Amino acid sequence: MPIVEIRDLSxxxxxxxxxxxxxxxxxxxELFGLLGPNGAGKSTTVAMxxxxxxxxxxxAIVSGHDIRKRPKEVREIIGVVTQDVGLxxxxxxxxxxxxxxxxHGVEGGKLRKRVNKILxxxxxxxxxxxxxxxxSGGMKHRLNLAVGLIHKPExxxxxxxxxGLDPAARLSVWELIKGFQAEGTTIxxxxxxxxxxxxxxxxxxxxxxxxxVALGTPAELKRSIGKLExxxxxxxxxxKLVAKLRKIRKVEKAEITSEGLRVxxxxxxxxxxxxxxxxxxxxxxxxxxxxxxxxxxxxxxxxTGRALRx
Amino acid sequence: MKFLxxxxxxxxxxxxxxxxxxxxxxxxxxxxxxxxxxxGAGYRLPDLHVAQEDNGQLANLYVSTLENVFKIHKxxxxxxxxxxxxxxxAVVGLVIPENFSRGGKVRLFYDPAKGDIAISMxxxxxxxxxxxxxGGESPVESQSxxxxxxxxxxxxxPGWSIMFILMTAGIGIAxxxxxxxxxxxxKRNLLAPIRRGSFLGGHVFSAFVIGCLQLAVYFAFGILVFxxxxxxxxxxxxxxxxxxxxxxxxxxxxxxxxxxxxxAASSAVWAVIMPMSALGGLWWAKEMMPAWMQSISNVLPxxxxxxxxxxxxxxxxxxxxxxxxxxxxxxxxxxVLALALKLFRWEE
Numbered sequence: 332m333p334i335v336e337i338r339d340l341s342x343x344x345x346x347x348x349x350x351x352x353x354x355x356x357x358x359x360x361e362l363f364g365l366l367g368p369n370g371a372g373k374s375t376t377v378a379m380x381x382x383x384x385x386x387x388x389x390x391a392i393v394s395g396h397d398i399r400k401r402p403k404e405v406r407e408i409i410g411v412v413t414q415d416v417g418l419x420x421x422x423x424x425x426x427x428x429x430x431x432x433x434x435h436g437v438e439g440g441k442l443r444k445r446v447n448k449i450l451x452x453x454x455x456x457x458x459x460x461x462x463x464x465x466x467s468g469g470m471k472h473r474l475n476l477a478v479g480l481i482h483k484p485e486x487x488x489x490x491x492x493x494x495g496l497d498p499a500a501r502l503s504v505w506e507l508i509k510g511f512q513a514e515g516t517t518i519x520x521x522x523x524x525x526x527x528x529x530x531x532x533x534x535x536x537x538x539x540x541x542x543x544v545a546l547g548t549p550a551e552l553k554r555s556i557g558k559l560e561x562x563x564x565x566x567x568x569x570x571k572l573v574a575k576l577r578k579i580r581k582v583e584k585a586e587i588t589s590e591g592l593r594v595x596x597x598x599x600x601x602x603x604x605x606x607x608x609x610x611x612x613x614x615x616x617x618x619x620x621x622x623x624x625x626x627x628x629x630x631x632x633x634x635t636g637r638a639l640r641x
Numbered sequence: 642m643k644f645l646x647x648x649x650x651x652x653x654x655x656x657x658x659x660x661x662x663x664x665x666x667x668x669x670x671x672x673x674x675x676x677x678x679x680x681g682a683g684y685r686l687p688d689l690h691v692a693q694e695d696n697g698q699l700a701n702l703y704v705s706t707l708e709n710v711f712k713i714h715k716x717x718x719x720x721x722x723x724x725x726x727x728x729x730x731a732v733v734g735l736v737i738p739e740n741f742s743r744g745g746k747v748r749l750f751y752d753p754a755k756g757d758i759a760i761s762m763x764x765x766x767x768x769x770x771x772x773x774x775x776g777g778e779s780p781v782e783s784q785s786x787x788x789x790x791x792x793x794x795x796x797x798x799p800g801w802s803i804m805f806i807l808m809t810a811g812i813g814i815a816x817x818x819x820x821x822x823x824x825x826x827x828k829r830n831l832l833a834p835i836r837r838g839s840f841l842g843g844h845v846f847s848a849f850v851i852g853c854l855q856l857a858v859y860f861a862f863g864i865l866v867f868x869x870x871x872x873x874x875x876x877x878x879x880x881x882x883x884x885x886x887x888x889x890x891x892x893x894x895x896x897x898x899x900x901x902x903x904x905a906a907s908s909a910v911w912a913v914i915m916p917m918s919a920l921g922g923l924w925w926a927k928e929m930m931p932a933w934m935q936s937i938s939n940v941l942p943x944x945x946x947x948x949x950x951x952x953x954x955x956x957x958x959x960x961x962x963x964x965x966x967x968x969x970x971x972x973x974x975x976x977v978l979a980l981a982l983k984l985f986r987w988e989e
Contacts, residue, residue, distance in 0.1 A: 383831050384988060406834040413832075415825025434833035478829070 334359040334486060334517050335380065339389035341541075342375050349375040351541035352389065357486075357519060362512045364532030365521040366627060368637070372541040373521035374414065377490045380519070381411045394485055407435070410484030410516075414491045416471045417478075420464035424455050424474050427463060428481050435482035445481060453477045453507060469500030476507055480516070487511060489520045493527060505531060525627035537631055544634045553625050556633040559583065560599040561625050562606055564592040565618040572613050579605045588628065588638040591618075595629055660904035668911065675919045678934060686762055687928045688714040690731040692722040695741040703737065706773055710765060719748065726750045727786045729948070732928050733762045749783045753791035754955040758926045791955060792870055798863035799950035800923035803885050803943055805859070806852050807914050810889025811896065814848045815906035818897035837987065845890050852886030853879075872957030881949045881963070884970045888942055891977035898984040917943040942973035 335357040342350040350372040357363045365373040378384035380391055382402035390397055396404040418427050428446045432438075437445060450456045453473040463471060472492065479487055489508065493501040501524075508531055512518055522528050528535045529549045537545040537552070545552055568587055576585035576594055581602050584595040596602050599622045610617060632638055655661055689711035693700060707713060714731070716722050722734030732755045736748040747770055751759045767781050774780045785791075821827035830840050860878065863869035871878065892913060893906075900906035918924060920934060921943025927935055938944045945966035952958040952966075960967075 381832055383828060403834050403836075406832060409832075411829070411832045413825050413828055415828070417825030417827075417829035419826055420824070431829065431833065434830065434835055436834070 332359050333357065334361075335391060335393050335519065337376075337380070337389075337391040340376065340379060340386055340391055341388040342372075342379060342384065343387045348541050350379070350386075353541070353543065355536060355543065355546075357517065359517055360512070360515060361533050362508070362518045362520065362531055364528040364535040365519065365538055366523070366525060366528040366535050366631070367521075367538035368523055368631075371523075371538040373523075373538055374490050375541075376538075377411070377488045377519065377521055380405075381409055381488055382406055408485045410479035410482065410487045412476050412479035412487070412489045412492055414494055416475045418463045418471065418474060421462055423460050423462055424450060424466075424477075425459045427474065428478060431478045432481040437482050445483070449477045449480060452510065454503075469496060469503065472496060472500065472504060473507065476504065476511075480511065484516065486517045486519065489518060491521055491523070493522070493524065501527075525631070529627050535627065537627070537634065539631070539635050539637075545630060549627060552627060552630045556595070556625055556630050557597065559595045559597055559625050559629065559633070561623050561629050562594040562596065562599055562603065563619075563621045563623050564594070564606075564610065565620075566591045566610070566615050568592045568610075568615055569613060572609060572615065575609050575613070576606060579609070582606075584629075584632050584636065586632045586636075586638045593629060593632060593638070595625070595633060660902075660908045663908045663912070668908075668915070671912070671916060672919070675916060678931065686711055686765070687732045687758065688712045689762070689766070690714050690716050690722050690725045690734040692716050692719050692734070692736045694719070694739045695737050695745075697742040699742040700737050703741070703770075703773055706769060707735075707766070710769060711762075723750045723786060726752050732759050732926075733766065735766065744780075746780055746782045749781050750786050751783065753785050754795070754951050755928055756791075756793070756796050756926045758928050792868070794863045794867045794869035795871075795951070795954050796926075798859055798869055799947060799954060800918075802856055802859040802882070803921075803946050803950070804914065804918045804923050806855050806882070806885050807889040807892070807917075807943075808910065809855060810848045810852050810886050811893040811910035811914065812907045813851065814844055814890055814893030815896040815900055815910060816903040817844065818894075819900055819903050819906050823902075831987070841894070841982075841985070845887075845894075848890045848893065849883070849886050852889065853882065856882035856886075869954075871954050873953030874959070877953045877960060877963065878950065881946060881953070881967065881970070884967065884974055885946050888946075888970065888974040888977060891974055891981050894981035894985065895977060898981065898986050917941055920944070922947050940969075942970050945969040 333356040337353050337355040340350055340353040341348065353376060365376060367373055375384065379386045380393060380398060382398050382405050386399065390399045393405045394408050398405050419430070422430065425446050428449060429442060432442045432445060450459055453476060455470060455474060455477070458466070458470065463474065466474065476492060492508065493504050496504065505527065508518065508520070520531060532549060534546070534548055535552060536543045545555065547555065568591060570587065573585050573587060576582055579602055581598050582594055582596050586593055594602070594606055603622070607620070628638065689707065691704065691707070691713050693704060693715060704713060716725060716734070719736040722736050725731040726734045729752070732752055734750040738745040738748065741747065749763060749766060751763045753759055763783055770781050818827065821830070831837070856879070864871065892910065896906050896909045900909055920938045921927070921941045922938060923943055927938045927944060930938060949963040949966045949970070952963050
């Protein structure tokens with residue numbers, strides 16, 4: 332049963348369409364991902380769904396409530412974790428949770444119990460009375476997640492919940508998110524990390540320039556680009572090399588990514604020697620070279636001709 | 642010559658720090674300018690209101706002598722001279738009686754609420770008159786129109802209270818909102834199922850409580866430590882204080898809608914409050930300022946707040962006497978709050 336129905340949702344900023352006639356449904360209990368580069372319109376979509384940004388056109392129904400007509404009711408049943416750590420540095424972890432809990436109508440003994448439980452879940456029980464300004468970045472992110480869940484929302488919007496975190500902290504946030512879903516919370520996650528979407532999400536919508544360019548489970552999306560393999564090169568590659576690689580027969584796409592280079596081809600063995608030669612001709616020093624199965628990043632490259640950059 | 646590179650970097654950073662530039666150049670200019678305009682042309686005494694009941698040669702000569710020191714403003718009779726001082730139109734009123742030429746004593750009405758300026762004028766008149774009569778017993782009969790002792794703290798406590806309450810309320814609310822915007826807490830508050838009015842109302846109410854505490858602490862300090870008398874109703878003092886707090890809160894909200902950093906927010910509040918304090922007579926009696934500056938002063942909310950405080954504390958006046966000033970102060974507060982609510986940025 333759909334819990335979120337997005338209908339022709341659009342947002343225009345100074346003539347630029349940040350979100351362009353978006354249509355989407357999210358099922359109850361699902362962990363749904365919006366994947367796309369920065370500026371794709373993911374956060375704008377979440378801002379509209381969470382009623383802090385008025386749509387230019389279209390609407391969405393969240394658990395039976397129209398975001399335009401019943402914003403207060405929508406805010407009662409959603410939890411939102413924004414990119415910014417929206418906490419009060421001079422309040423303690425418990426005080427922050429209690430404050431936002433009260434704003435959501437959780438009071439008294441129920442609130443105390445919930446604060447204790449949620450601090451336990453996000454592994455901050457021992458820092459209950461510490462001021463947030465003494466926390467590390469990872470701890471702040473965990474508390475930020477906890478605030479989004481303090482009132483047991485039906486739907487949790489996570490807007491880039493691991494942006495800027497180191498790999499260890501990111502992993503710990505991923506495990507928390509999995510745990511929230513296991514408790515029955517529907518989650519809409521936006522991210523520009525393809526591993527995050529791949530690891531966490533039941534279904535993923537790939538967004539680019541305000542539109543959905545692909546939708547499906549991570550496996551379906553990866554299959555959708557055909558029987559392609561990826562030659563992944565970790566190296567500092569010049570732009571002109573990409574043009575050269577694209578001219579090699581049987582190379583479908585070649586793109587520079589944040590880590591180096593990705594070449595999409597239906598016949599990796601056949602083109603490998605030419606790829607290596609092109610790299611050597613340009614004097615590129617390789618840290619590593621692997622032939623791997625396509626990822627969601629390759630789906631994005633295939634569909635848009637661009638990489639999901641950091 | 643690496644130190645030059647380091648110095649050039651520092652200077653570049655300095656030129657990009659708008660707050661630093663404000664406090665380095667603009668703010669001192671502002672204060673130097675105000676002080677210069679007030680005191681630069683020398684110490685100016687307010688007009689002396691004179692009721693001349695004796696039109697004889699000697700009395701005319703006496704008036705001419707006074708004209709060497711004061712600008713004389715002639716009034717009809719003794720009552721007018723006294724009333725003008727009582728109403729705040731004059732600092733000192735002088736009555737030259739019918740029998741002046743026969744040695745009759747000059748009567749002098751002064752408003753001690755005007756502080757040093759009144760004392761200075763009174764002393765000057767006494768001195769001029771004594772010389773005119775070439776010594777002998779004091780030919781001036783001085784009378785304070787409020788009939789009560791005036792305490793220096795009755796000027797300082799309300800003056801500094803107004804300034805610090807406005808500063809705290811203005812900077813406090815503006816900085817809190819700027820920090821909330823930057824940290825994302827602002828957005829998180831709006832994501833809760835609360836009305837926007839509740840969010841702003843919370844800010845306004847907390848600033849109001851802090852402002853009231855300030856007022857109570859400053860006045861308690863003046864009364865308990867310095868023995869400052871408050872002749873009027875404490876409720877009126879609280880009412881004036883409450884309006885001052887709301888004005889500061891409105892100003893802070895207004896500033897928060899355009900300031901992007903806490904530094905910018907405090908600079909903006911300083912830039913408004915400091916000139917308003919100087920021109921509003923919070924630091925000195927406004928009567929010391931040149932006439933054109935007094936006309937500016939008369940439209941400022943700080944002036945009306947100070948006039949109201951002085952009327953209640955020094956003269957024990959009631960609500961009716963300070964109603965016009967309260968109306969001006971309330972008007973400013975409503976306009977600033979309305980403007981702040983209209984311009985408040987709810988979306989980034």
